[in-house]
Amino acid sequence: MCSQRKTNLLVSFAQIMIISLIMFLLLLPAAAFSNPDSVITGVITKQGFGYxxxxxSPGIEIKLNTGRKTNYEPADYRCEIGDTITANYYKKVSRDGRSSLLAVEKIALVKADPNRKVLKSPATGTIEKTGRKCFRVSIPAVNKTMKFERIRGTKTSPDGWIPSDGQKVVIDFEKKPARWGKSYVYVIKSMKLVR
Known part of the structure; x- marks a missing residue:
């Protein structure tokens, strides 16, 4: 009688363990079986807000989404087109739950773009577009159209001059890390009309 009771307890224990294991495997998210964090090393070809x-090297382009959880190495690094980086990323379900995206966990700078022309202040260019808080200015020295932000107290010369499209200007600016997103902002200290 006692040995039969022990056998029944062992069988019951084994059944409970098997059922628990099956439930664990069924309830475990599929992400646990997918590839762990992926790594890519390549050149940044395009950049926008949040991506x-x-x-x-084989020429495959991948869109990676950056966010507040993205860590940068070095800490003050900001992504720029032409830089060679290594990025650790993972697959993440979007907020609406209908699609997935590749979220970046860490970006490490491997090599800055050796052909990058660094814009130095003051810069001379032509205003392409005028806005309330910023200007898009074509800068021939770096062969780019760049966005410059105007802040309260920005000095203009001549006094009372209102900048408009097509005017040639000299801009004294400061390059600062952006408040939102991991990029740079060019803040105008003074702006002078070239005649």
């Missing part, structure tokens, strides 16, 4: 596009 970068990286092209690896």
């Amino acid at each position: 970068i596009i990286v092209k690896d």
Whole structure:
């Protein structure tokens, strides 16, 4: 009688363990079986608010989404087109739950773009578009159209001059890390009309 009771307890224990294991495997999210964090090393070809596009050595382009959880190495680094980086990323379900995206966990700078022309202040250019808080200015020295932000107290010369499209200007500016997103902002200290 006692040995039969022990056998029944062992069988019951084994059944409970098997059922628990099956439930664990069924309830475990599929992400646990997918690839762990992926890594890409490549060149940044495009950049926007909250994303970068990286092209690896075989020529495959991948859109990676950056966010507040993205860590940068070095800490003050900001992504710029032409830089070679290594990014650790993972698949993440979007907020609406209908699609997935590739979220970046860490971006490490491998090599800055050796062909990048660094814009130095003051810069001379032509205003392409005038806005309330910013200007898009074509800068021939770096062969780019760049966005410059106006802050309260920005000095203009001549006094009372209102900048408009097509005017040639000299801009004294400061390059600062952006408040939102991991990029740079060019803040105008003074702006002078070239005649």
